[in-house]
Amino acid sequence: MKILVAVKRVIDYNVKVRVKADQSDVDLSNVKMALNPFCEIAVEEAVRLKEKGTAEEVVVVSIGPKACQEQIRTALALGADRGIHIETDTMPDSLAVAKLLHKVVDEEQPQLVILGKQAIDSDNNQTGQMLSALTDMPQGTFASEVQVDGDKVNVTREVDGGLQTIELTLPAIVTTDLRLNEPRYASLPNIMKAKRKPLDVKTPESLGVELGSKVSVLKVEAPAERSAGVKVADIAELVDKLKNEAKVL
Template sequence: MKALVAVKRVVDFNVKVRVKSDGTGIDIANVKMSMNPFDEIAVEEAVRLKEKGVVSEVIAVSCGVQQCQETLRTAMAIGADRAILVQTDEALEPLAVAKLLKALVDKEQPDLVILGKQAIDDDCNQTGQMLAALADLPQATFASKVEVADGRAKVTREVDGGLETLSISLPAVITTDLRLNEPRYVTLPNIMKAKKKQLDVVKPEDLGVDVKPRLKTLKVTEPAKRSAGVKVPDVATLVVKLKTEAKVI
């Protein structure tokens, strides 16, 4: 069984992002970049399935600039067997990424496609669902537990009302939630081994995919600063302020 895992290069979650002075986007100059945390969980889950003998090969895939190779090397240090970079300088939207992944799914024919449920830079939460629709595959999103056996995946997913368990046939698309696992610490020996693993680079045109943006960003602004809170003497005053000032009740 082959597993394909998508990973994205994003601004590190510890970094406070800054908006460019001209409002055209986020300033990433000299900013630490890392693998999207949800994607790191996806890689870890695929590697665990390989360690259990369920999966025979784990392929890491990333779409973006040349520096995404660093993210793929991290995935291979965690345990992925090889990697594919779809290199492009275009700003990729979720639909474009889903189309690129669909082309790779057609080429590699994996039994399982695992993605993070969303990226922490745009929070779109769209790529996994779009990929499942384009590839006509069953999907299980927000997975907090995954069990694979007898050509099916049993996925426990987090929903508003609690937990929901799905049984889906393979091949399938799964997106990971935070509570699925705790990614392992990447050791130096594994980082060195990852440098020797296969990393293929292709272009969107090699896959026959048009990644031209369909959306135009008009302006990016920082959120308004929160005003200071106020103390009220009693519940009655609180209710009045919620009605007249906050207008929430």
């Protein structure tokens, strides 16, 4: 089968974000960017399915400015076979991303689409579910285990109370949670090889999707800081403070 993996270029998760002085956005100038961690897990899962012989081809797609080709190359170095870059000036919202991915799904006809459950910048957690509804492919979100069996895939999902397992009929959409797998590091030979793997560039116009969002950001602020309180000497003082000062016991 063919697997399509959608990946996003985001701020590196180790970087502390700062809000711009004019409160228009967070400051991303000269900040290290990386593959969104949940997307990395999605690539790893697809590559493992290929190594097991379940999948023949892994296609990776990313949407955004030209720089996100770096993240496509990262995914290719992890073992994906070819890339598709949909070039846009700015980052479209989840609704537009889902519509773009819908067009790619129509063209590529994958049996399985794997996405991260959310991007660590916008924290929306929407795209996979939206793509599922648009393509009428069933969804298994927040996956901690994926087992392909014939024309079905069993997905174990991380839900609030524990785990839920559902069976989807292929073609299907899976979004990854953290415990699905631990992504590998790309080896140097694979990084070199990735540079020669095919990468197609498309535009929203060529796919017939109009961008633009009806949700606008008015302001971005730093969260209210919590200030450090007091140090207590021992448990007796702690319990006393909790009873008599904070009144929570």
